[in-house]
Amino acid sequence: MNKLLLIVFFLSLSFSFFAQNDIYSLQNSKSYADFLYRSMDYPNAAAEYERIVFLDTTDFVAKLRLIKSYNKIGDFSFARYKINNLFPKTEKMPVDIARQYSIVLIRQNELDSARAFLLHYPAFHKNDKALFSLSIELFAQNWEEARRISEQSQSIDDLSFLQLSAIAKQTKDIKYKSPLLSSGMSMLVPGLGKVYSGYWKDGLFSLLFTGIAVWQSYRGFDKQGINSAYGWIYGGIALGFYSGNIYGSYKAANKYNETINHSIYHQLEEVYNNID
Amino acid sequence: MKWVIIIFTIILYLLVDNFSMSAQTIEEIQSLANINEVHQEDLYKNVREYKNEYDLVFSKAFLFYKKFLSSQDASQCSFTPSCSVYAIHAIKSQGVLVGIINFFDRFSRCNSLSPEDYPKNYSNNTLIDPVRDIKYHIINE
Numbered sequence: 001m002n003k004l005l006l007i008v009f010f011l012s013l014s015f016s017f018f019a020q021n022d023i024y025s026l027q028n029s030k031s032y033a034d035f036l037y038r039s040m041d042y043p044n045a046a047a048e049y050e051r052i053v054f055l056d057t058t059d060f061v062a063k064l065r066l067i068k069s070y071n072k073i074g075d076f077s078f079a080r081y082k083i084n085n086l087f088p089k090t091e092k093m094p095v096d097i098a099r100q101y102s103i104v105l106i107r108q109n110e111l112d113s114a115r116a117f118l119l120h121y122p123a124f125h126k127n128d129k130a131l132f133s134l135s136i137e138l139f140a141q142n143w144e145e146a147r148r149i150s151e152q153s154q155s156i157d158d159l160s161f162l163q164l165s166a167i168a169k170q171t172k173d174i175k176y177k178s179p180l181l182s183s184g185m186s187m188l189v190p191g192l193g194k195v196y197s198g199y200w201k202d203g204l205f206s207l208l209f210t211g212i213a214v215w216q217s218y219r220g221f222d223k224q225g226i227n228s229a230y231g232w233i234y235g236g237i238a239l240g241f242y243s244g245n246i247y248g249s250y251k252a253a254n255k256y257n258e259t260i261n262h263s264i265y266h267q268l269e270e271v272y273n274n275i276d
Numbered sequence: 277m278k279w280v281i282i283i284f285t286i287i288l289y290l291l292v293d294n295f296s297m298s299a300q301t302i303e304e305i306q307s308l309a310n311i312n313e314v315h316q317e318d319l320y321k322n323v324r325e326y327k328n329e330y331d332l333v334f335s336k337a338f339l340f341y342k343k344f345l346s347s348q349d350a351s352q353c354s355f356t357p358s359c360s361v362y363a364i365h366a367i368k369s370q371g372v373l374v375g376i377i378n379f380f381d382r383f384s385r386c387n388s389l390s391p392e393d394y395p396k397n398y399s400n401n402t403l404i405d406p407v408r409d410i411k412y413h414i415i416n417e
Binding site: 179199201202205206209240241243244245247248250251254255258 | 374376379380381385387390410411412
C-alpha cells in the first residue's frame with residue numbers, strides 16, 4: 001500500500017510539468033509587449049517587441065510598435081536604424097512607418113531630408129502631409145511659411161495639427177531684438193543695448209563699470225595731465241568695459257532671440273512627444 | 277624579586293621585539309611610495325599649449341594668477357567657468373583683442389543678481405555661462 005502511495009505521489013509530480021507554460025512563447029510575448037506598450041513602459045516594450053519581430057518576421061503591428069517605442073523613448077537614431085533594416089525601400093514603406101520615419105527625420109533635425117521624403121512619398125494622407133509640412137517649417141523657424149501652411153489647412157481637425165497651428169499663430173507676435181540696434185544703443189549710452197534686450201541689471205552694471213573707470217581716468221588726467229599713469233591705466237580699463245559693453249549688447253540681443261526660439265522649440269517638442 | 281621581574285621583562289621585551297621586527301621589503305617601500313603619488317588631472321592642459329607670443333604671455337599670466345593669487349582664496353566668481361578661465365579660453369579661441377573684449381563683457385556680468393538668466397551648477401552653486409561668441413554660440417575648447 002505504501003509503495004502504491006509513493007508511486008501515485010511521484011506520478012502526481014509530473015502534472016506540474018503540464019501545468020507550466022512557456023512564458024516566452026510568441027503569443028505570451030505579444031500579450032506582455034502590448035501590456036507594456038499600453039502602460040507606456042516604452043523601454044521594456046521595445047525589448048519585448050524586438051523578440052517578437054525576431055520570432056515572427058511577418059508581424060507588422062510588432063514592427064510598427066517597436067519603432068514607435070524607440071521614438072517614444074527619444075532614441076531616434078535607433079528607430080531610424082530599425083526602419084532602414086525592416087523597411088529598406090523608403091518609397092514603398094507602409095504609411096504608418098512613413099509617419100514614424102518623418103518623425104525621426106524631423107526630430108533628428110534633418111529637415112531637408114524630411115522635406116524631400118514628404119515630397120516623394122506617394123501614400124501620405126492629406127492631413128499627415130499638412131502636419132509634417134507645418135512641423136518642418138516650425139522646426140526650421142520659417143515662421144511665415146508655417147503660418148501660411150496653417151492658414152491653408154484650416155479644415156484639418158487633427159489635435160497635433162491644431163496644437164502646431166496654435167504655435168504657428170503665436171509666432172506672429174514674436175518680436176526679435178536687433179543685435180545691431182542693441183550695439184548702437186550701447187555705443188551712445190553704455191548698457192542701454194542690454195536694457196533694450198531685456199537684461200536691465202546687466203545694462204546697469206555696464207553703465208556703472210564704464211562710468212567709474214571713465215571717471216577715475218578723468219581724475220588722473222585732470223590732476224597730473226597727459227602723463228598720468230593712473231589716467232592711462234583707468235582709461236584702458238574704461239575702453240575695455242566700453243568695448244565689452246558694445247560686444248555684450250550684440251550678444252544680449254542674440255541671447256534674447258535664442259531664448260524665444262528655445263521656448264518655441266520646447267513647445268514643439270511637447271507636441272511631438274504626443275504624436276503617435 | 278623585584279629586580280628579577282624587571283630584568284625578565286626587559287629580556288622578554290627585547291626577545292619578542294627582535295623576533296617580531298623585520299625590515300621593509302623593497303616592494304613594500306614602493307607600494308608606500310605609490311600611495312603618496314597622487315595623479316591629479318591637469319585642469320589647464322590647454323592653457324599650457326600656445327600658438328604665438330601673445331598667447332604665451334597671457335597663458336603664463338593666467339597660470340601665475342591661478343597658482344599664486346587665486347589659489348589663496350575661496351572662489352568668489354558667480355559663474356562656471358570662472359572669469360579667469362573664461363578670459364583665457366576666450367583669448368585662446370577668439371584672439372587677443374576679441375577675447376579681451378569678450379572677457380570685459382563677462383566681467384561686467386559677474387554678479388549674482390540675474391540667476392534667472394542662466395542655468396545653475398548645483399555642485400558649487402554657480403551659474404553656468406560657457407564662452408560664447410558674439411552670435412551667442414558656444415565656443416568649444
